Amino acid sequence: MFSDALSIAFWTCLFLGSFTYIIYPILILIFANLFGRRVPDDTLVKLQPQSAAAELAVAEQAHAASPDDFLPTLSLLIAAHNEEADIEARIQNALALDYPAGKLEIVIASDGSTDGTNDIVRRFADRGVRLLAYSLNQGKASVLDKSVPRLTGQVVILSDANTHMAPDAARRLAAWFSDPDIGVVCGRLVLTDARTGKNVDGLYWKYETFLKKCESRLGALLGSNGAIYAIRKSLFPGVAAGTIIDDFVIPLNAKLRSGCRIVYDPHAVAHEETAPTMRAEFRRRVRIGAGGFQSIGMLWPLLAPTNGWVAFTFLSHKVLRWACPFFLLGMLGANALLLSDPLYAWTMSVQAAFYALAAVGNWLPARPRVLRYFRLPTMFVSMNAALCLGFFRWCLGRQGGTWKRTDRTTEGVSLPEVHPVGSGQ
Template sequence: MTLFNCMLSIFWVSVTFVFYAYVGYPLLLMAIGILRDRPVRKAPSHPMVSLIITAYNEEKRIREKLENTLRQDYPRERLDIVVASDCSTDGTDDLVRSYGPSGVRLVRSVVKGGKEAAQKHAVESTTGAILIFSDTATMLEPQAISTIVRNFADSTVGCVSSVDRFVDVDGSVSGEGAYVRYEMFLRNLETRVNTLVGLSGSFFAARRTVCQNWAPDLQSDFNTLLNSVRLGLRGVADPESIGFYKNLVDPKKEYERKVRTVVRGISVFMKSLSLLNPFRYHLFAWQLISHKLCRWLVPFAMIGALGANAVLASSSRFYQGTLIAQAGFYAVAVAYLVTTRLPSVGILRIPSFFVMVNVSILDAWVRYCRGERIVSWTPSKR
C-alpha cells in the first residue's frame, strides 16, 4: 500500500469513527426505537428509602444540603437520611451530628478511602429497599425523592438517573447548553430502546439488590449501572428527577473534573470487559462499546484525521479544503479557550468545548496508562 492510500484510509476511517461516536450511534438508536420501545411503568409508592449524602470537608455546604433534604415531601418514617463522611477533618461531622434530633445519621469512615469507600460504609448501615445517592453540592426539589422512586414500580428497573441542571452564582437556573441537551436526548433514546450506559453521579437511585456487591474503588454511578445489567435489570433516565448544582466557574477545575471522571470510567470499563459479550448481554454490549469506548477513542481519531489530512492536502483541492476546515475549527476552539473577548455565541463555543473534552480524554488515557487510579477525592468547590 502506498503512502497516499494509507493516509487516505486513515483519514476516512478517522472521520467516519468520529461521526459514528457522536451522530451514528444516536441515529441507530432512533432506528431501533421504531421497532423496540420499553416504556417505564411508573406508579406512586413509598418503599423504605435510604438517602446517602457523601461528604468530605463540607462544613461550608453541608447545612444547606441537610436543610434542603429535610424539606423532602417523602413520608419521614420511610426515609433514612445518612451522611457518609470520608474521614472529614473540618467541622462537617459535628454539623451533621447536630441534626441528629431531626433524624440525620452520620456514618464516618475511620480512614480516608475515597468517595465509594465512604458510600460502601453507609450502604452497609442502611436497610432501605431503595438507595438514593446525592452529592453535598446537589440541591433537590421537595418532590425529588417521591419522583425518582416512582420508577421502581417497574420491575425491570434496577437504577434511575436524574437530569443535571446548572445554577448560576446568582441562583438562577442556567439554560441548557448544546452538549447537555445532546446527552439528555441520548439518555432518553437509550431508555426507550434498552438501558442507559451511565448515571448522573450527583443524584441517582438503585435497588438494594444492585448495591450488594459495592466496589469501594470503582466509580459508583457507572458501576451501579453495570451491576444492574449483570442482574438482568436496566438503568433508566427520569427527566422529572432533577439535581441542581452550581457551575464550575474555573475552567481549570472543570478540566480536572473531566479528566478524573474519564480515568475512573476507564478503570470501571477495564474491569467489566465481560459485559462486551454480545451473546450474553446482547444490545447492551454494543451500547457500551458505542457510548463509552468509542467516545474515549475519539481523540485518537481526531489526531489521525488531522495528520492524514496534512499529507493529503497536496493531492487535491478537496483535501486542501478539509484541512482548512479542520484548522479553522481548532483555531476557533483555541481562541475561545485563551480569550474572553470573542462574542458569546453558543454555536461558536461548541468547538472549544469539543476540543477541551477530547483533550481531557487524551490526558485521562495518558494518566491511566501510567498507572494512575483515582480513588481518593476532593469535591469540586462550586
C-alpha cells in the first residue's frame, strides 16, 4: 500500500513538471490557433487578413497610418536607484523617442538615490524631464504607487534605468490604446551582451516569448516585463509596498479589477544588458521566485474557472512552474524509496544522469553553439534551485521589496540594429 502511494506520488510529480514545461506549450499553441484572435489587436485595422504574414503587413500599415492627433498623451516613468552610471544615457534615449511634441512627458522617480543620479536628472529639466526625488529607499513598488498619480499622461509607460527603447517603441505601444478594451500592452525585451551589444536571446528566452505570443492571442497574457510595458493611468490599480515582482502584479490586478485585455506587441522593442555574472542572474531568479509565491496570495482569484483562459494560463504557466522544484524533489524522494523495483531503478538512473549532465554543464565552453543544448539541464536545475530558495526566503520574510542595484558594465547598453518586421529575426 505504501509503495502504491509512492508510485502515485512519483508519476504525479513527473506529470505536473512535464505539463508546465512540455505539455502546456503544445496545448497553448493548439488553443491559440483554434480559439485565438486572427486579426491584429489594433482597432485601426479594418481588414480581415487570412494569414500570419498578412496580419503583420496590415499591422504595419495601421501603424504607419496612425494620425498623431489620435495618439494618447504619454508619461514615461523610469524608476531609478543609484543609477548615475546609466541615467544620462537612459534620458538621452527617452528624449530620442519618436512621439508627437507636447504629448510625451519623461519622469525619473529616484528612490532614495545617494549618488549623483538626482543631479544628473536635474540637468535635463530645461528639456522637460521631471525628477520625482524620494529621500528614502522604499522599493520600486512604493515608488510606482506614489509616482503614477502625479503623472499627466493618459497612458503610462513603465521602464527601467538600464533599458534602452527603440525610437518607435512608444508610438507602437500607444497605438493599441485606441481599442478601449485594452488596458495593458507589453513590449518585447531583447537581451544584449554587456560588452559587445549583440543579441544574446537564449533558447529559454525565445521559449518564453513564444508563450507570450500564444497567450496574448487568447487574451490571457500574464503580466508584463518591467523594462517595457504600458498601462492606462485610469486603470493603474496601485501596488502594495513590498511587492516584489510589480510588473507581474500590476497588470494582472488591473485585469482582475476592470476585465481589461493585456496584449503583447513583439515589435515594440527595448534592449537591456544581461546580468554580468551567473551569481547576479541566480540572485535575480531567487527574487523572482520569492515574488512569484507572494503574488499567488495577491492574485489567487484569477484561478477561478470563471476567468477562462486566464485561469488556465496562470495555473499552467506560473503556479505549476513555481511549484516545479517541489515536483522534482518529490520525484527524487519517492524514487529513492522504490529502488527495489527494476522500473524505478531505471528511472533513478535517468535522474542521476540528468543531474550529472547539469553539473557538467557548468564547465562547458560557450562555443561551439551546439554545446548550448547540453547546457539546458544546467539552466533548468539552476532555475529550479533559485525558485526553491526564493520560496524559503518568501516564507521567512527575508526577500524585501527594496532593490539592490545589479552591477553592469560602465559602457552601458549598445543598441544593435533593429531588424524590420518580416525579416525573420
